Amino acid sequence: MNIVKIDSPKNSRIKLFSKLKERKWRKKTGLFIVEGEREINRALQSNLVPEIIMVEESLGDKVKAYELKALEIKVKDFLIISQRCSEEISMREKSPGIFAVFKYPESRDISSAVIRKDSICLCLIGVEKPGNIGAILRTVDAFGVDIVLLSKNTDVFNPHIIRNSAGTVFNINIYQVSEDEAADFMTKFYIISADPNAKDVIWNVKIRFPVCVVLGSEDRGVHQKFLNISDTKVKIPMFGIADSLNVSVAAGIIIYEIVRSKFNQSKNMP
Helix, strand or coil: CEEEEECCCCCHHHHHHHHCCCHHHHHHHCEEEEECHHHHHHHHHCCCCCCEEEEEHHHCHHHHHHHHHHHHCCCCEEEEECHHHHHHHCCCCCCCCEEEEEECCCCCCHHHCCCCCCCEEEECCCCCCHHHHHHHHHHHHHHCCCEEEEECCCCCCCHHHHHHCCCHHHHCCEEEECHHHHHHHHCCCEEEEECCCCCEEHHHCCCCCCEEEECCECCCECCHHHHHHCCEEEECCCCCCCCCCCHHHHHHHHHHHHHHHHHHHHHCCC
16 A cells, blocks of 8 residues: 655645546546545445545544555555645535545446335436435435435436435445336336325325335426326425425435335234
């Protein structure tokens, strides 16, 4: 393992790591950056091995701890960086001072997805904002959703997705598919689409498993292709003047109701 100390934010490697904030540079290099101990540790727990680990020199004992960790998991380069370098790389208002650079892993093939009789799938094709996707993935992890479908165009390791998911993005079975692939895969499930114009409210619907929930963007809603193959459409009743909820909030409500139904049904099984 190479151990290098870098003081200047103008260093070519620091400049490159800073550019990884932009999608075009992540795509060009095939690299993405993770910052923060929680997020990095969750990436490591999912057996991703970084190319590089960087720790701000001012963090004292953590420098040695991460150096030993980098040596243990056979990281190529361990960089000890200055606070100015750390601030140059970070997307946060206050840099955590700990970063890891990873190669993009290969995408999972949807044919490898395991469907159990009580599986929950979530289709997010059409949801575009990384912050919303990240927040939804955090809910997905919390409630044990088995499968998530995302568009092929979604950059799963966008820094906003990583941070808003609290690093849980690394622990979720995500499959990136086209609309046609998603529609074909969903035929194996009872399909529920979120639709503000639906007649049924979520808590009045008898959930059948395995189930797939489809959410769309806040402005355009669920794609017509998915509405056409849905077994039912549901809405979340609202009692104020707002005519819509943030999609991550809607996802939390609907997923919770489905998990509650799953739990109740399992209790009533002979």
